[in-house]
Amino acid sequence: MPPRAPVPLPSPLAQDLIALAQAGRWPQLEAQARKALGKHPEALLLHNLLGSALNEQGRHAAAVHSFQRAVQLAPQAPELRFNLAVAQAAAGQLAEAVASYRAVLAARPELTVAHYNLGTTLQRLGRLEEAEAAFRAALVQAPEAVETLGNLGAVLQARGRLDEAIEHYREALRRRELPRLRHNLGTALRSQGRLDEAVEAFEAALRGAPEPALAADTHTRLGETRWDQGRVDEAVAAYRAALAIDPAHAAAHYALGVVAFDGGQLDAALACFEQTSLHDAAQRRLDLLYRLGRREAFRTQLAQQLAAGPHRAPWVATLSAHHAHEHGLPDACGFCPEPFRALHHGRLAPLAEADSPLRAALLRDLREARMAERKQGRLHHGVQSAGHLFKRPEASFRTLAELLRGALQAYRAGLDPALGVYARDFPAEPVFSGAWSVAMRRGGHLSAHIHEEGWLSGVVYLQVPEPPPGRQDGAIAFGLDGNGYPRQRADWPETVLQPRAGDVVFFPSSLFHRTLPFDGEVERICIAFDLAPA
Known part of the structure; x- marks a missing residue:
């Protein structure tokens, strides 16, 4: 049955209701609209105004119902469908909101705000590629829009494209100084290991007098960056500043615990x-x-x-x-x-060649890339890079990440189901939660530890000193004991692997591992990484 045609509302009544809306008197508007609907149930304006009144009062699901009725009465009116989309997004009906925004844009492709709102809704859904397209469409029509530039930066950052994200944050900041943009810029710089610049961004965000929730978050991020730099007292001061603003701030309590x-x-x-x-x-x-x-x-x-x-x-x-x-x-x-049965020790062919161009490029980029060191207490006579290597712009790191994805797919295919949840729920699409370099000089070693945030952990070896005959200098050892856990027994199982340049090792993140000290002038250089849980 075709929808009934909307009926007009008597002009004086319509004017009175519109005046209530313009004055922001939403409870009164709701009451008057409901009363009028008793006499004029097919009046399009009443359903639209009632939806607006409900939405403004935070009753988004009820607003959706009213806007849906308005759309039924005038299905060709994109403005009504836009109102419906806004209410659906506010009610958490995100997939429905996406469909509504797309319908609006099919009729009104020039409506910039619909492109922008579509982008934010897709962003909330984690559909980042589509969100990027929506924000770019909005920027075609309004290239100076600060909010759109900032949100596009956030999407690019979430997709691991940090250089582009930083460029968009800076472009937005050239147009308007906003604490949220400075905060986001700081997080992207920290992910690249550019810790001094990240500190500057967080401090600039705080100078901008952000609202309390953002201020607490920014103090915490600043503290985490100071912690990465090994500046413990300044980290603690930042965490306490966050808790002074929000005594229940979860991330600040967590960081102080660390x-x-x-x-x-x-x-x-x-x-x-x-x-x-x-x-x-x-x-x-x-x-x-x-x-x-x-x-x-x-x-x-x-x-x-x-x-x-x-x-x-x-x-x-x-x-x-x-x-x-x-x-x-x-x-x-x-x-x-x-x-121990889940351990894998293999070779990455492009790195294993005697004069591997990729290995040479990785070593060069590790030397020349602008990355800070991350302080960590388990590492002796060595340095660890800060940030996430696989989110950096250098082609060598991205090539290595792709090689590892292929190797991980093959590893997953060969896992024995008897290896439990680790094998059953192994991520089908590898996503790296972290990647960093470790360079050790003579006497260098790492004490036994686990990678708490991974599912699988791994190491790629770029340069390894040759051990003396019959010795295990520079080897990696795996076991059940470490972290200084209390123990009386002496019979702890351990497996030792001797890596070469071009080797890769995969292991469950639950397994303790340590490196053995070595002698000699050649540095031991590797890239370690964690695979995120599915």
Whole structure:
């Protein structure tokens, strides 16, 4: 049945209702519109005004219903469908809002705000390629739009295109100084390892008097960057500044917990992690209970986490395996029951050639790229790069990332299902949560540790000193013991691999690993990375 034609509203009534809308008197407008609908149920203006009144009062789902009725009465009116899209997005009906915005643009492609709103909605859905296209379409019509430039920068940053993101943030800032843009610029610079520039951006954002929530976030980001630089006191001051603004700020509590832990203040660290559920705070609490020797509390929380399932936390697997071996108990964690069988030691052919151009390019870019060092206590006689190598613009890093994606796909295809959740839920599309270089000189080594945020971790070797015959200098060792966990037993299993330049090693992120010291003048240079959980 075709929709009924809308009926006109008596002019005096329409004028009175429009005046209420213009004055922002939304409760009165809602009441008057509902009353009028009793007499004029097919009046298009009433449904549209009622939808506006409801939307402005935060009752977005009810507003959607009113705008849908208006669209039914006038399906060819793009302005009504635009109002519907706005309400749908506000109500969290994001896929429906996308469809509505696309319908608006089919009729009115010149409507810049519809392109922009479509972009923000797609951004919320994580459909970043489509969001980028929508923002670019908006910029064609309004190239000076600061909000569009900034949002496009955020999308490009999320897609790993940091140079382009930084360019768009700077372009937007040339037009208008906004704290949010400075904050986002700082996060992108930090991801590139440009820590001094990131600090400048965060400090500029704070000078811009941001609203409280953004100010607390920016202080925390500034603190994280100072932490990367090894400037602990300044990091702590920034975290405390965030908590002065928002005493419940989860990221600031988490970061202070990391500082306390690194300083050996385990009780203080536990108190910080008890204030937040952010990231892996639950695993960090479990780790601290174990270190502090609170055996019953540890066992209770471990049992609770294992009972809750689905055994997707590598750190819990590490703790469960260590506790089980130390006490001669069965390991109830199903993440990766036999982690040593998941070790892979292979060659990357383009890096393994005697005069590999790619290996030479990687070594050159590591020497010449503008990257700060990231301080970390487990590394002795060496340096680690800050930021995410695979999000940098150098072609060599991007080529290596593509090579690794192919190797990881092959590794995944060969995993034994008996390797538990690790094999069953192994990411079908590899996404790197981090990538960094480690360069060690004579005597260099890393103490035993895990990568808490990964699913799989790996290392690509670019330059490795030749060990003396019969020795394992510079090798990488894998085991169940590390992190200074309490232990009495001496019989801890360990596997040692001796890498060469061009080698790659994959392993579950739950497995402890360390490097053995070496002698000689040749640096040991590798790129380590984590594969994010699916």
